[in-house]
Amino acid sequence: MLDDLLARIEDQREALVALTRELIQFPTVNPPGEAYKPCARHLGHRLSRAGFDVSYVRAEGALGDSDRYPRINVIGRYHGRGPGRCVHFNGHIDVVEAGHGWSVNPFAGVVRGGRLYGRGSCDMKGGIAAAVVALESILAAGLKFDGALEVSGTVDEESGGYAGVAYLAEQGRFSRPQVDHVIIPEPHCVNGICLGHRGVWWAEIETLGRLAHGSMPFLGECAIRHMGAFLNRVERQLLPRLATRQTAMPIVPPGARQSTLNVNAVHGGQPEGHGGLPSPVVADSCRVTIDRRFLIEEDLDEVKAELVAMLDQLRHDRPGFAYRMRNLMEVLPTQTAKDAPVVRAVAAAIEQVTGRRPEFVCSPGTYDQKHVVRIGRLEDCIAYGPGMVELAHQPDEYVVIDDLVTSAKVMATAALHLLGVELR
Ligand SMILES: [Zn+2]
Numbered sequence: 001m002l003d004d005l006l007a008r009i010e011d012q013r014e015a016l017v018a019l020t021r022e023l024i025q026f027p028t029v030n031p032p033g034e035a036y037k038p039c040a041r042h043l044g045h046r047l048s049r050a051g052f053d054v055s056y057v058r059a060e061g062a063l064g065d066s067d068r069y070p071r072i073n074v075i076g077r078y079h080g081r082g083p084g085r086c087v088h089f090n091g092h093i094d095v096v097e098a099g100h101g102w103s104v105n106p107f108a109g110v111v112r113g114g115r116l117y118g119r120g121s122c123d124m125k126g127g128i129a130a131a132v133v134a135l136e137s138i139l140a141a142g143l144k145f146d147g148a149l150e151v152s153g154t155v156d157e158e159s160g161g162y163a164g165v166a167y168l169a170e171q172g173r174f175s176r177p178q179v180d181h182v183i184i185p186e187p188h189c190v191n192g193i194c195l196g197h198r199g200v201w202w203a204e205i206e207t208l209g210r211l212a213h214g215s216m217p218f219l220g221e222c223a224i225r226h227m228g229a230f231l232n233r234v235e236r237q238l239l240p241r242l243a244t245r246q247t248a249m250p251i252v253p254p255g256a257r258q259s260t261l262n263v264n265a266v267h268g269g270q271p272e273g274h275g276g277l278p279s280p281v282v283a284d285s286c287r288v289t290i291d292r293r294f295l296i297e298e299d300l301d302e303v304k305a306e307l308v309a310m311l312d313q314l315r316h317d318r319p320g321f322a323y324r325m326r327n328l329m330e331v332l333p334t335q336t337a338k339d340a341p342v343v344r345a346v347a348a349a350i351e352q353v354t355g356r357r358p359e360f361v362c363s364p365g366t367y368d369q370k371h372v373v374r375i376g377r378l379e380d381c382i383a384y385g386p387g388m389v390e391l392a393h394q395p396d397e398y399v400v401i402d403d404l405v406t407s408a409k410v411m412a413t414a415a416l417h418l419l420g421v422e423l424r
Helices: 001-013 013-024 036-049 121-140 165-170 223-243 300-317 340-354 369-374 402-420
Strands: 053-060 070-080 084-092 108-113 115-117 146-156 183-184 192-197 200-210 260-268 285-294 323-331 359-363 382-383 399-400
Touching: 001 121, 001 402, 013 036, 013 115, 013 121, 013 402, 036 053, 036 121, 036 146, 070 165, 084 121, 084 165, 084 402, 108 183, 115 121, 115 402, 121 146, 121 399, 121 402, 146 165, 165 369, 183 340, 183 369, 183 402, 192 323, 200 223, 200 300, 223 260, 223 285, 223 300, 285 300, 300 323, 323 399, 340 382, 340 402, 399 402
Parallel strands: 084 146, 084 183, 183 382, 192 359
Antiparallel strands: 053 070, 070 146, 108 115, 115 399, 192 382, 200 285, 200 323, 260 285
């Protein structure tokens, strides 16, 4: 029976490539959130043809939602024979901008040498298509089950997921009894199970100065020089300390198995422009945005306190140093247990389909699992999908077509395990 199902999915190879390509051809670039509606509709029509009950949920009033760029999510639910568990596949339909350096049209879905190229091919329209084809094949095979299967295409993952999974989770769409198990087909290779991710803290730090004429800087207080002193301490004290903090989480790539801090942006002094004319003024403000990734072994309050202590020390050591700090975003780390039902089911399916041992990984960045776990209070959630995470957001992003097919087989097998369907 399993062999029949896998053969059926193998026969859908062309259909799987075609669906991935169709999804890539909607340029769902976020920001600002282009083409969400037609892309969600396309996915909805497809699910509806397969017998799913389809609903569209616009995240009215959520961050980013507007009439010009409506945040439209699609959810399809297929009811089995009777009551039972629900297995949900969630993928984000948004992609990051194409950027430069492509050798093919990023929104055409070019097939070359066994690979399908395009923005979103691996992150993560290929994964969505694989999930759809996996579930269509279960239904086409006439397999009977109790419970339900769901697929959702959600928006804004790349910008935090607030109008996507977070919005739906707030409405109970990612909680029991609606949903029991969630698989997010983000790219982590065909035998990789992503258990979770590190934490994030974004903050803006502003150093404050006093305006003066640039020819007499001693009359003012230069905020940019104060920022320089802060960044110098980050460089000399904080970064070496963070590098010594290692996590037991199996993060891939291994370089991210430590605490990290990135300076995302720095802005100081006069705004750019003004026709390029310089103006001799001592800067009274300089701002940086920091992106601190912390470990499951760290405590967010301590992470913040560590930075504040450094700033306070500077205030003590450096005459005239003054600062302000503003929280921008915080996400706690999460890691699903290896013996959770969804992990066991996907692990077994990987072994059955590929003959390889599953590899357990964690993600250096966050993804929508955070909302499922925190808002939906559903711990039984992982990421599993085709493609390599290293290719996400890069020019010439691609997914290997064999991997699309293999992952669809794994997803179908895992879904049946979770629904309790006996597979001989
Ligand atoms: Zn993604």
